[in-house]
Amino acid sequence: MATLNNKAVIPQKYELDSKLKFRCHPGVACFTRCCRNIDILLTPYDVIMMKNRLGITSTEFLAEYTRYEVDDKTTHPLVFMRMKEEEGRSCPFVKDVEGCSIYEDRPSACRYYPVGQVTHRRLDDDDKTPIHDEWYVIVKEDHCLGFEEDQVMTIGEWREDQKAALCDDMNREWKNIMMKQDIPKDQINEKLQQMFYMASYDIDNFRRFVFESNFLEIVKIDDETLAKIREDEVELMHFAFRYLKYLLGIEKAFEVKAASDK
Ligand code: SF4
Ligand code: SF4
Secondary structure, three states, X not given: OOOOOHHHEOOOOEOOOOEEEOOOOOOOOOOOHHHEOOOOEOOHHHHHHHHHXXXXXXXXXXXXXXXXXXXXXXXXXXXXXXXXXXXXXXXXXXXXXXXXXXXXXXXXXXXXXXXXXXXXXXXXXXOOOEEEEEEEEEEOOOOOHHHHOOOEEEHHHHHHHOOOHHHHHHHHXXXXXXXXXXXXXXXXXXXXXXXXXXXXXXXXXXXXXXXXXXXXXHEEOOHHHHHHHHHOHHHHHHHXXXXXXXXXXXXXXXXXXXXXXX
């Protein structure tokens, strides 16, 4: 999504079996250059991985490490990693010698770099159902010397090597929601945006909303789903996406209880 340096994108579509000549390792002279002066768009799963790595709540993580923007086109809330304010704008997690201090839990965009993933939404010619096409681009920035290395991999092998496939599975549903651009602007008021933000990024606050507000008195949720979202944070994240679809009118994902059921 919105983290690519568009000027450095090679104007070509790459598929999973396309070849990439590239290697990144601590011995390259540019080591950690790509962790400075960049905009890293975070996904809900990125936030979950990083806040758990740091042992803090999502609310604390968002306050300490992120900045918030509203997308011009869609008015959807976007969360970016907040770079340090000093010269060079380095990522708060980069160390000069060791590199990324949260490497195993780094965001999806960091895993893919210098590959960028593009998702395009279109409507099926016949029945007009939405179809989401995925392809890849390569970002070749002058400072990145990994392209001078001899290793050749397919994009698919790079994705496996960087353990990005799981992130894709976790992010796909949310990205599809984020691409929904035809929600009337006047429908997205400030209150709805706050709920959108919470359900997307602030999973610990969303948990409180589900279990500590009157939400369960209003909405019908079966016992099996309730047990899963109580115990499993990733299940809760998917439930939050379902809530988002309901909130944005994309899908009637919940049934409201009748007065007699309450
Ligand atoms: S080779 Fe590229 S990706 Fe690797 S550290 Fe250098 S700038 Fe970053
Ligand atoms: S999270 Fe890690 S890989 Fe990503 S920019 Fe920060 S230090 Fe670099």
